[in-house]
Amino acid sequence: MSAELSADIVVIGAGIVGALAAQRLARQGASVLILEAGPRLERARVVAAFRNSPFKGNWMAPYPPSPWAPHPIYVPQDNGYLKQAGPYPYPAEYIRAVGGTTWHWAAQAWRLVPNDVRIKSLYGVGVDWPLSYEELDPWYQEAEELLGVAGADNTGSPRQHPFPMAPVAEPWSMRRVRERLAPAYPVVANTVARNSRGYDGRPACVGNNSCQPICPVNAQYLGINAVEAAEAAGAKVIPNAVVYRIEHDVKGHIAAVHYYAPDKSEHRVTGTTFILAANGVESPKLLLLSASDTYPNGLANRSGMVGRHLMDHPSTSLTFYADEELWLGRGPQSPSSINTLRDGAFRSQHAPYRLDFTNISQVLNVTNDLIKEGVYGAEFEKQLRWRAARQINVKNVLEVLPNPDNRITLSAEKDAMGIPKPEAHYAIDDYTRRAAEVSKADFARIAELMGGTGLRYSADGQFANNQHITGTMSMGNDPATSVVDAFGRTHDHENLFVCSTGVMPTAATMNSTLTGVALALRTAEHILPAKNSHAATAHVGHETSLA
Amino acid sequence: MVPDKLDGVSASHDHPADPSRRRLLAGLLTAYTASLIPWALAQPAPHADRGAFTALSALLVGRQALDAAQATRLYDALATASPHFPADVQALLTLINERHIDPLQLQGVLDGEHSPLAPLPRSIMSAWTLGVVGSGENARCVAYETALDAVIVADVLKPPTYAYGAYGSWTGKPS
Numbered sequence: 001m002s003a004e005l006s007a008d009i010v011v012i013g014a015g016i017v018g019a020l021a022a023q024r025l026a027r028q029g030a031s032v033l034i035l036e037a038g039p040r041l042e043r044a045r046v047v048a049a050f051r052n053s054p055f056k057g058n059w060m061a062p063y064p065p066s067p068w069a070p071h072p073i074y075v076p077q078d079n080g081y082l083k084q085a086g087p088y089p090y091p092a093e094y095i096r097a098v099g100g101t102t103w104h105w106a107a108q109a110w111r112l113v114p115n116d117v118r119i120k121s122l123y124g125v126g127v128d129w130p131l132s133y134e135e136l137d138p139w140y141q142e143a144e145e146l147l148g149v150a151g152a153d154n155t156g157s158p159r160q161h162p163f164p165m166a167p168v169a170e171p172w173s174m175r176r177v178r179e180r181l182a183p184a185y186p187v188v189a190n191t192v193a194r195n196s197r198g199y200d201g202r203p204a205c206v207g208n209n210s211c212q213p214i215c216p217v218n219a220q221y222l223g224i225n226a227v228e229a230a231e232a233a234g235a236k237v238i239p240n241a242v243v244y245r246i247e248h249d250v251k252g253h254i255a256a257v258h259y260y261a262p263d264k265s266e267h268r269v270t271g272t273t274f275i276l277a278a279n280g281v282e283s284p285k286l287l288l289l290s291a292s293d294t295y296p297n298g299l300a301n302r303s304g305m306v307g308r309h310l311m312d313h314p315s316t317s318l319t320f321y322a323d324e325e326l327w328l329g330r331g332p333q334s335p336s337s338i339n340t341l342r343d344g345a346f347r348s349q350h351a352p353y354r355l356d357f358t359n360i361s362q363v364l365n366v367t368n369d370l371i372k373e374g375v376y377g378a379e380f381e382k383q384l385r386w387r388a389a390r391q392i393n394v395k396n397v398l399e400v401l402p403n404p405d406n407r408i409t410l411s412a413e414k415d416a417m418g419i420p421k422p423e424a425h426y427a428i429d430d431y432t433r434r435a436a437e438v439s440k441a442d443f444a445r446i447a448e449l450m451g452g453t454g455l456r457y458s459a460d461g462q463f464a465n466n467q468h469i470t471g472t473m474s475m476g477n478d479p480a481t482s483v484v485d486a487f488g489r490t491h492d493h494e495n496l497f498v499c500s501t502g503v504m505p506t507a508a509t510m511n512s513t514l515t516g517v518a519l520a521l522r523t524a525e526h527i528l529p530a531k532n533s534h535a536a537t538a539h540v541g542h543e544t545s546l547a
Numbered sequence: 548m549v550p551d552k553l554d555g556v557s558a559s560h561d562h563p564a565d566p567s568r569r570r571l572l573a574g575l576l577t578a579y580t581a582s583l584i585p586w587a588l589a590q591p592a593p594h595a596d597r598g599a600f601t602a603l604s605a606l607l608v609g610r611q612a613l614d615a616a617q618a619t620r621l622y623d624a625l626a627t628a629s630p631h632f633p634a635d636v637q638a639l640l641t642l643i644n645e646r647h648i649d650p651l652q653l654q655g656v657l658d659g660e661h662s663p664l665a666p667l668p669r670s671i672m673s674a675w676t677l678g679v680v681g682s683g684e685n686a687r688c689v690a691y692e693t694a695l696d697a698v699i700v701a702d703v704l705k706p707p708t709y710a711y712g713a714y715g716s717w718t719g720k721p722s
């Protein structure tokens with residue numbers, strides 16, 4: 001065992017959520033050590049790996065897992081890392097590397113709507129959050145200013161202060177969708193961590209249309225930017241440090257964490273306060289893995305809820321040809337949505353949803369389709385241009401309710417380091433399925449308004465996953481039913497906090513990262529209050545650029 | 548309709564006529580196939596296998612020009628991936644020559660007859676249009692920016708990871 005490391009704050013996981021909590025704490029003068037299972041990546045190499053990949057539609061292809069810190073891979077085949085216990089598959093995607101999964105996110109950086117945190121009281125489903133939207137607002141603002149979020153005011157989420165940036169310029173394709181769906185459906189600009197002007201030393205978007213899997217120019221905020229900010233504030237990152245055990249003392253305080261280096265040498269790191277930020281799958285795995293005689297069910301698990309209430313956003317979709325040339329693929333990938341179905345009395349009956357339009361170039365999909373159909377000869381080129389110009393896709397982003405049977409457990413199978421793999425138990429209930437059914441009418445109406453032909457609905461009962469891992473370490477006021485309190489502190493261990501989308505008690509309809517970051521900044525403030533600020537009053541120096 | 552769009556990609560149709568080579572490639576085509584790809588008659592072809600690949604490629608992708616260097620690269624990659632490849636190409640070209648099969652009908656014909664050649668058109672199409680040779684674990688990327696799916700839409704779109712243009716340049720109507 002090597003010499004021990006120590007810090008005031010030890011953070012497990014260098015993803016966007018943990019790194020932003022780390023940078024805030026480091027700025028307050030704490031010594032911060034971030035242990036990250038995966039290696040450092042270089043943006044240029046990721047870009048090259050994508051260009052050289054035979055699987056351009058698979059955004060994980062440029063991110064091969066390292067043997068000591070595997071992550072799930074499904075193409076060309078399942079690498080068997082995330083075991084599936086069923087009944088419905090939960091093919092989570094995440095990246096274990098310095099910077100984490102947002103290397104290849106779409107940067108949709110949404111707030112919830114206020115009613116999302118009160119669905120039990122209002123609609124009799126799910127649970128209420130232990131805090132209100134109003135309490136979240138300043139933390140959203142701070143998160144938005146750190147990430148550099150561009151957005152418009154008409155998306156349904158109230159705010160006290162302006163967005164840091166005006167919305168990103170609307171691609172032609174989305175302009176036409178917006179114009180043609182009005183007034184039946186208001187199509188709004190997505191709220192995104194993508195620069196509509198130079199921001200914080202990073203350039204404005206130049207439309208590479210590869211936001212997933214990699215923004216080549218740093219116009220989209222990534223976890224690696226958060227890591228660099230933490231390092232600039234004095235935090236130290238140890239890459240290739242696979243934490244495999246969290247150790248407690250006789251009083252139930254966390255005393256240390258243990259990690260393996262790639263050569264499987266063991267290292268112990270002590271600290272005063274510990275932050276678990278290894279994402280919504282690996283974090284509960286680590287808590288379960290750290291079981292001891294005193295805590296036979298794992299740490300922070302008095303309630304038995306660690307790993308339970310796994311939620312995400314399933315989607316069904318419609319693909320069709322519009323009756324005019326739209327040419328998806330010019331500009332960023334995720335520009336526009338319909339937000340009016342995110343809330344309403346119907347939530348007592350079925351899930352709410354956001355309707356999401358992609359602006360991902362259709363060329364790859366269309367080419368694959370044509371080859372599959374055997375369209376050869378002069379017709380190939382004609383069809384390729386016709387379809388790539390007109391093909392469009394709309395999907396729903398459906399809420400899933402917390403259900404304790406949906407969960408992450410430890411698999412009996414182990415990875416190359418001898419650490420148990422995570423296992424997913426997942427089902428999609430009728431509440432969500434009913435909404436998928438209801439949204440078909442929206443799909444049909446949208447296609448009609450766009451003069452759609454060649455309508456292709458996703459297969460009944462088949463849901464795509466959106467990779468918004470939530471719920472597995474839910475926050476709540478009651479230690480009997482939740483894992484952490486409203487500040488992210490584990491009910492069972494005074495100096496162990498969780499910073500993750502996994503603390504969200506419900507999933508709502510919006511991509512969860514901004515909420516995860518906002519909650520983490522609030523946790524950081526709780527651990528070590530900022531000397532002279534509160535985000536609610538200290539929104540410094542941004543342009544007033546409300547659209 | 549295409550050649551002007553191919554500037555800088557297709558050098559091949561500029562080759563000076565070489566009677567011996569022209570005979571070679573012409574010898575691989577019938578009047579039927581030559582009528583689909585008349586430009587190919589003037590193609591230099593180092594030997595029969597490569598000539599047959601060029602001709603079959605042209606029939607499948609339906610273009611009136613193909614980049615010679617790309618053809619060489621793709622042929623080498625495909626032939627390395629499958630030892631039967633050269634013979635299969637010859638056989639499929641012969642089939643099309645003899646039976647005058649319309650490229651648009653080709654896959655249906657091969658599938659319907661359970662022909663052992665049925666996977667061949669797709670693997671050639673995939674190489675030219677996606678730049679991908681082989682499948683599954685054996686898939687390899689041999690072209691990206693110069694794959695035909697990028698070239699065919701190059702007047703409107705950039706391949707993903709290449710900047711479209713200055714901020715906001717995507718707001719206008721594509722022309």
Ligand SMILES: Cc1cc2nc3c(=O)[nH]c(=O)nc-3n(C[C@H](O)[C@H](O)[C@H](O)COP(=O)(O)OP(=O)(O)OC[C@H]3O[C@@H](n4cnc5c(N)ncnc54)[C@H](O)[C@@H]3O)c2cc1C
Nearest residue numbers: 013015016017037096100101106107108243278279511513
């Ligand atoms: C294709 C795709 C698109 C997405 N698009 C969006 C979007 O548009 N908007 C949105 O809000 N969300 C999006 N997401 C989800 C988003 O990426 C996650 O919500 C976000 O990354 C969560 O951040 P995190 O820091 O909690 O976890 P991660 O980013 O996963 O980071 C966790 C870190 O912990 C490390 N770690 C794990 N185990 C250990 C261990 N044992 N020891 C040490 N370190 C460990 C990991 O290596 C990783 O670096 C997308 C996800 C995918 C896959």
Ligand code: SF4
Nearest residue numbers: 205206208209211215
């Ligand atoms: S469109 Fe390009 S520049 Fe803009 S965010 Fe996406 S990848 Fe980055």
